[in-house]
Amino acid sequence: MSQQSRSDALHVERLGKRFGTLPVLSDVSFTTKPGEILGLIGPNGAGKTTLLECLTGLLPLDTGSISWQGRPLSRDQRTRIIWYQPDDILPYARQRTRTTLSFFRQVHGAEQDVLDDLIGRLELAPVLARPLEELSKGYRRRLNLAIALLSRRPLLLLDEPFDGFDLHQSLAVMDLLRRYRKRRTMILSIHQLSEAEKICDRFLLLGEGRVLATGSLSRLCDRTGLPIGTSLEEVFLAIT
């Protein structure tokens, strides 16, 4: 059982979730440090999205507790600390990109400068006047990322932030995430391990709803007996 510390940003203790009789998450415990990027990795169906939705409070927990900086978080309090950006959503599809971004800037209480910066870095300017439903998959992803980064909450949960991007775009997004990380913690659910290896400080490996391993890449190498410098892909295969 992991020990809770005030230096932890997020502390999750024995979290469990079932859908009917099917256990989706069992005894999931982990911590994150302030300013850290934690990569949530695992095969499809491992429970990554369910874990993120449970953390946010969008799904009820069956068991377990969540605390932030040593203080337990109720469901209502979680929605004040955590912002979760789900994968593949298209909010307000008939509205223009500019209108939707402006709406989220206002509800997040973000400065116009921040929005302008995000529009520039994510190259959203050409589609600002177009309705969201007309955007390509790549632009939709960028828009979702902008919505998430407009939030000023200290813990950001991003579901598959690199999905649908080419190599250059992925690198640009990684750079952006590093810039916007500042003093906040991020948990990224990623299934492309090469990207996860480049941006995440530590990893949480999930398999069939259980924590298979946690730690930095070197620690995971240690644990599996693989030499330091082994790729995350090989470590992942060794663990799963």
Place this chain on the structure above:
Amino acid sequence: MPSPDTGHPASLSRTVLLQEIRSLLLSPPLWLMLVVLSLITGYSFTEAVDIFGRASRTALAYPELARGMDPMEGIFVPTFGAYYLTETLLLPFVAIRLIGLDKESGALKLLMQLDLPPLKLCSLKGLAMVLVWLLSLVPILLVTLLWLRAGGHLHPPAFAAMLAAHALYSLVVIAVAMFCSTVADSLSTAAILCLSFTLGGWVLDFALSGQNALPAVIANLSLAGLVRQLENGLVTVPGVLSFLFTSLLFFSLAIIWIRPGEPVMGRLFRSLAVVILLAAGMVIGWNAPGSLDVSEQRKHSLNPADCRALRRMQDPLTITMHLARDDSRLLDLERGLLVKLRRCLPKLTIHYAETGETGLFEAAAGDNYGLVEYAYQGQRQESYSNSENEILAILHDLAGTEVKPEPVPTYPGYPLVTDCTGCGWWLYFLLPLCFACCGICCRKKL
């Protein structure tokens, strides 16, 4: 623990409200509903004006007939029929989008993370829908202007009651649609659920009226029945409370079921508690006294002298009807005198004696079929009459009072022969075109 995202709560609410209004204005079903509403309102109005005009031609020749020419009943009730159709069949498709579309697009997952409790979020969505619903008043306001311009008569309190009837009914439909979209997986399922409710209420009213006992009570309390009551100028506390409690019930259920992160059993228990609480409120509301006759001819009221005398009858009065529920004499009494008596008599009980079900052309079951018995303070009188004056005489006789009716102004009637051919341009062409253009403009500007 304040959210770092939180600006001023009022500003967050205003932003979300504006966003909801924008979403609704961008939804094609809204503008389609308004175009269809304009067309069917236009059709109902022109048909009503035509029929009213033909009846007026005869009435102008015979003053006695003129007194029966009520434009509220002859013009506005049929015109508002178009609203009932639209609210029953089309409004659900607009209102389910408030939550259903956000659910499908994923926007709801983001909205639920804002510093807005479910109550506030649902209230803002409901408020946005109500504000947008105001657009649907344009056709009836245009029709009213055309009617007044043609020299027609309007009784403002009765008109206000009609508007209130449809506002209250729309409120119920919006609340039901919000609830259906919170529990349904998709927009189409939500639409089916909501239409089951609205159409179910309509069918219930249609199928059960004229039936015995419980079905008749249900039919009278159906939303369609209550809309009709208000349209006829009778505003009752139980009627208005029924609308409000039904809206509140579904609105509360929507709040319970939209809230994420809560186990299903917890939601079920909360829902049950809300249903019990509001059902109790509704039962109390049904027995609440208080009604207002806003019709110009005061068709739901007795002569003030009669009413004063009846109000003094403090002991229970029992009326026993030996009439089948589908007998036209009973229906006449129910719609006429009994409504008036219920408004004046504090302790009135009506019994429907077992008459046996008789077919349309079958013989009556008993010798006393058609008889109405009146019992008060141990005295008993009976009559086969359904004339208001004769029945009132019996009641005053039972109470031992003699009543001289007060002189009241006679309703003159407002026959009007008018040609409404010019209205067609407005109602069939200009107004629908205007709504269609507004829809396109919103798409371009918002």
